[in-house]
Amino acid sequence: MEPRPPAEPAARSRQHRALAATLGGALGGAALAWFAAQHIESPADAAARTAPPKPSPILVPIEQRVLASTIVTRGTARFGLPQKIALAPSALKPSPGLVASLPQRNAAFDEGQVLMTVSGRPVFVLRGALPAYRDLQPGVAGEDVRQLQHALKRLGFDPGADDGHYDARTAAAVRRWYVAKQWEPFGPTREQLVALSAAERDWAEAYKASETARSAAGAAALAVDAAQAAADHGLRAAEAELAAKRAEAARWQAGGGATESMLDAERAKAAHADSAAAAEVATQTAERALVVLDPRQPESARAAADAKLQLAQAAARRTHVEGELALQAAQRDAQLAAGQIALAEASLRAARLDGQKAVQAALDAQRLAELESRLGAQRSARLASELAALQARIGVQVPADEIAFIPALPVRVEEVAVQVGASASGALLSVTDNQLAVDAALALDAAARVKPGMPVAIDEQDLGIQARGVIAEVAGTPGTRGADGYHVHVEVRVTESQARIEGHSLRLTIPVQSTGGAVLAVPLSALSLAADGRSHVQVPADGNGNTLRPVVVRPGLAADGYVEITPLDGTLAAGQLVAVGNRRPEKETP
Amino acid sequence: MRHAHLFGSLLAALACNVIAGPPPGTGTEEFGLNPKQLVEAVEKTEGLIAACMRAQGFEYIAADFNTVRRGMAADKSLPGMSEKQFVAKHGFGLATLYTGEAPQLAKGYNPARIGLGEQNVRVYTRLAPADQVAYNRALLGEHGGATFAVALEAEDFSGTGGCTHQAVAQVFQPAQLRAGYYNPKDALINKDPRMKAALARYASEMRSQGFSYAHPDEVEPDIRRRLAAISANGTLTPEQMSPAQRTALKDLQDYERRAAAKNFELTERLIDPVADKIEEEMFSRKAQ
Numbered sequence A: 001m002e003p004r005p006p007a008e009p010a011a012r013s014r015q016h017r018a019l020a021a022t023l024g025g026a027l028g029g030a031a032l033a034w035f036a037a038q039h040i041e042s043p044a045d046a047a048a049r050t051a052p053p054k055p056s057p058i059l060v061p062i063e064q065r066v067l068a069s070t071i072v073t074r075g076t077a078r079f080g081l082p083q084k085i086a087l088a089p090s091a092l093k094p095s096p097g098l099v100a101s102l103p104q105r106n107a108a109f110d111e112g113q114v115l116m117t118v119s120g121r122p123v124f125v126l127r128g129a130l131p132a133y134r135d136l137q138p139g140v141a142g143e144d145v146r147q148l149q150h151a152l153k154r155l156g157f158d159p160g161a162d163d164g165h166y167d168a169r170t171a172a173a174v175r176r177w178y179v180a181k182q183w184e185p186f187g188p189t190r191e192q193l194v195a196l197s198a199a200e201r202d203w204a205e206a207y208k209a210s211e212t213a214r215s216a217a218g219a220a221a222l223a224v225d226a227a228q229a230a231a232d233h234g235l236r237a238a239e240a241e242l243a244a245k246r247a248e249a250a251r252w253q254a255g256g257g258a259t260e261s262m263l264d265a266e267r268a269k270a271a272h273a274d275s276a277a278a279a280e281v282a283t284q285t286a287e288r289a290l291v292v293l294d295p296r297q298p299e300s301a302r303a304a305a306d307a308k309l310q311l312a313q314a315a316a317r318r319t320h321v322e323g324e325l326a327l328q329a330a331q332r333d334a335q336l337a338a339g340q341i342a343l344a345e346a347s348l349r350a351a352r353l354d355g356q357k358a359v360q361a362a363l364d365a366q367r368l369a370e371l372e373s374r375l376g377a378q379r380s381a382r383l384a385s386e387l388a389a390l391q392a393r394i395g396v397q398v399p400a401d402e403i404a405f406i407p408a409l410p411v412r413v414e415e416v417a418v419q420v421g422a423s424a425s426g427a428l429l430s431v432t433d434n435q436l437a438v439d440a441a442l443a444l445d446a447a448a449r450v451k452p453g454m455p456v457a458i459d460e461q462d463l464g465i466q467a468r469g470v471i472a473e474v475a476g477t478p479g480t481r482g483a484d485g486y487h488v489h490v491e492v493r494v495t496e497s498q499a500r501i502e503g504h505s506l507r508l509t510i511p512v513q514s515t516g517g518a519v520l521a522v523p524l525s526a527l528s529l530a531a532d533g534r535s536h537v538q539v540p541a542d543g544n545g546n547t548l549r550p551v552v553v554r555p556g557l558a559a560d561g562y563v564e565i566t567p568l569d570g571t572l573a574a575g576q577l578v579a580v581g582n583r584r585p586e587k588e589t590p
Numbered sequence B: 001m002r003h004a005h006l007f008g009s010l011l012a013a014l015a016c017n018v019i020a021g022p023p024p025g026t027g028t029e030e031f032g033l034n035p036k037q038l039v040e041a042v043e044k045t046e047g048l049i050a051a052c053m054r055a056q057g058f059e060y061i062a063a064d065f066n067t068v069r070r071g072m073a074a075d076k077s078l079p080g081m082s083e084k085q086f087v088a089k090h091g092f093g094l095a096t097l098y099t100g101e102a103p104q105l106a107k108g109y110n111p112a113r114i115g116l117g118e119q120n121v122r123v124y125t126r127l128a129p130a131d132q133v134a135y136n137r138a139l140l141g142e143h144g145g146a147t148f149a150v151a152l153e154a155e156d157f158s159g160t161g162g163c164t165h166q167a168v169a170q171v172f173q174p175a176q177l178r179a180g181y182y183n184p185k186d187a188l189i190n191k192d193p194r195m196k197a198a199l200a201r202y203a204s205e206m207r208s209q210g211f212s213y214a215h216p217d218e219v220e221p222d223i224r225r226r227l228a229a230i231s232a233n234g235t236l237t238p239e240q241m242s243p244a245q246r247t248a249l250k251d252l253q254d255y256e257r258r259a260a261a262k263n264f265e266l267t268e269r270l271i272d273p274v275a276d277k278i279e280e281e282m283f284s285r286k287a288q
Helices: A009-039 A043-050 A143-154 A168-180 A190-256 A259-293 A299-393 B002-020 B035-055 B065-073 B083-090 B111-116 B118-125 B129-140 B148-154 B162-171 B184-191 B193-208 B216-230 B243-283
Strands: A057-061 A063-065 A068-079 A083-086 A099-101 A114-118 A121-127 A403-406 A411-416 A427-433 A436-443 A455-460 A465-474 A487-497 A505-514 A519-523 A535-540 A548-559 A562-567 A577-582
Touching (some): A057 A535, A068 A427, A068 A487, A068 B129, A114 A427, A121 A143, A190 A299, A259 A299, A436 A505, A465 A505, B035 B065, B035 B129, B035 B148, B035 B162, B111 B118, B111 B148, B118 B129, B129 B162, B148 B162, B184 B193
Parallel strands (some): A121 A403
Antiparallel strands (some): A057 A577, A068 A505, A083 A427, A099 A114, A114 A121, A411 A427, A455 A465, A535 A548, A548 A562
C-alpha cells in the first residue's frame, strides 16, 4: 500500500470507517438475507415440503421358476451303527490270550480276513448274525455251525452238506481255509488227547468187566440148576429117611406090640424082680434073726448074716432101680420111635426148605449176575459211545475266540478299546458297517413332513462336501437315539458322496414339497389379502407405473421368499411387473 | 478485509453449530451410534445371524438387545469385583482366563457366552460334538472368531467370522469392519492436540515399563493376536498345548496382567480426563 500524506489522516480514517460500515452493513444484510432465505418459507412451500411423497411403487417382474419347500437341518455322518467286538472265551484254551496285533482305526475288513491276533492265533471275520459263543468242533451242530458252513462256502472251501453239523467235511474245509490263510489249523489239544486215552482205557476196562459179568451170569444159571438138583436130592433123601423111619416104626410096632404093652411087660418084669429081691431080703432077715437069736453063733456068723442081709437089701434096691431103668428105657424107646418119625418128617420139611432156599439163592445170584452183566454191557456201550464221540471230536476245530461273526460285511474299525499286550477279554473293538449314514434330529412339526425315501441334499460348504442321500428312517417317537424330547431322530442313508464325510457335521436339505415344474412366482411381499378374503397382486395400470390395479390370484406353494400364483381374473405372465412395496426416503444406516 | 473474513467465518460457524448439531456418527454408543441406532443395529444383526444359521441348518435364537448388552457389560467384569480389581488380577481376561473351550461351554468368566444368550447356549450343548464344531464354525467362522457382543464391545468386527461376520457386514459400514477402525467421535478426540500430547505421555510411560504401545486401544488387540498365535487360533486347550506353548501362554499371562494394569492406570490418569474434557467441549451442545 502506498504511503499517504500525513495531512489527510483524519479524512481517510473517516472514509475507512464509512467503507467498513458500508461493507459490514452489506455483509450483515447478506447474512440476514441468507438466513431468512433458509428459514423463512411461504405456507405453500411449507405445505409442499411437508406433503407426503408421491407414491412410487417398487416393481419386480413375475418369475417363472420351480418352487420347492425345504427343511434344512444338521446331522453327523457315520458308518452304520457301531457294534462292539468281544471274543467269547474258548474252552479249548486255558485262559484268554493276550492281544498281539490290532487293526488301525478306519481299517476295513471283509469276510475271511484276520481282524487281529491273540497270543499268536488269528481272529477271523465272518458274516453271521449269531455271535460265536462256543468252540466249533467235529460233532457239534447248530445254527452257528451252519453260519460257519455258509462262510466257508462263500470263501470257496466246500464244507459238504449245509446241515449245521460239524462233520469231517466241515473240518476238512476249515483245515483248507486255515492253511490257505497261512495259519496252522487248530487240532486236538493235549487235554483232548489225554481225555481220549482215558476214555479208551475206561472203555477197555468196562468191556472186560462186562464180559466177566456175562460169564458170571452164565455160571449163575448153572448154579441154579445145581441147586435145584441138590434140593431135589435132599428132598428125596429126607423122604426116604422118613419112609424108612416110618417103616421101622411099623416094623417095631408089628414085632414088639404096642408100646403100652411093652411098658406093662417092663413094669411086670420090674415088679417080679422087686418081689424076688424082697423075698431074698426077707430070707436074709430071717437067717440073720436065726443067727442073732442063736447065741451060739459066733460073732462072725452074725456079721455074715448082717452082711448077707445088707447084700440082699442092696440087691433088692438094685433090682428095683434096674426095673425102674428098664421101664424108663422102654418108655424112652417108645418116645424115641415117635420122635424119629417126627424127626424124619422135620428133616423132610427141612430138606424141602433147604432145597427151595438153595434154589432161590442160586436164582438170586443168577439175577444179580445177569444184572451186573447187563449193567456192564450198558456201561461198556456208553463208554464205547463216548469214546466214539471223543474220537469224532478229535479233528480240526475252530475255537470260539478265533472267529467273530458280524451281521453285515465289510466293516471298518470305529474304535480300538485295548492296546497290544492287553488281555483279550471284554470289548476289544467297535466296528461299523460300510454304509454311510447321517444322524439328524428334526423338530416335531418338521419331522411330520419328512417321510422315508425322500431325497436329501447333503453339503458342508466350509469343507467342500457335496453328497446326496435319502431318508432311511424317521423315528416314531421323539427323544430316541440321542434326540431330545422335542426332536425326532432321522437317519439319512448316503447314496452318493465324493468325499469322506464320516464324523463331520453336515447340512441336510430335504425338499418336502415342490411345484414339480416352473410356475409363476412372485415375492411374498407382492401378495396381499383383500377385504373380501381373496389374494391379489398389484400390477401397473399404465405404462409409467404410477397407478396400480389389483389382479386376484390363487396362492400356491411358498418357498425361498416366493409364492406360486395362479391368476383368477385376467392374465399374468412371466416378466410382467408386480408391486412389492413403495419407495420411502433412504433410512439412515449406522 | 480481515475483519470482514473474521465476521463471516464467525457467522457461518455459528449458523452451522446451531442448525446442524453434532456431526453424524458421533453418537455416544459403540461405533458412534446413538442408543436408538444401536438397538436397531443389534436387533437387525441378530436377526440376520439367526437367518444365516437357519440356512446352515442350525437353530439360533436371535438374542435381544438386553442380552447382547449384558454380554458387552460382562467384558472385564466379575461379580463382586471392580474393573480395576479385575484388571489387576486377570488383565483383560484374555490369556489369563483362556481355556480353549467353546464359549458356550465356558463355566466361569466368559462375556461371549453371556452375549449369546442362555437359549443359544442350551441349543449348543444339546448338539453332538461334531455338530458343535460345525455350529461354531458357522456362527463364528473357521478360526472361532469373536461373538457379536464381544466384537461390538471392542468396536472391532475384524475378528468376526461366519454368520456373525455376514450379518454385521450387512448392517454396518464397510469401514467399520476393518481393524483399527475409529468411530468419528473417537477420531475427532484423537486428533485434538491435547489428546495427542496425552498419548505421547502415555506412550512414553508405557515404553519406560517395557511396553511398546502408542494408544490404549493397541494393547488388547496385541494380546489377542499373541494368544491366537500360541493357541492356534483358540483351537488348543492348555492341556493340548506343547510344553513350549504352555510356557509361552504363562509368559503371555504375566505380560497381560502387567500391561493391562499399566494401561488401566495410565488411561485413568492421562487419557480419560483429557478425552472427557474434549468430549464435553465437543458435544456439550446438543443438536436441535
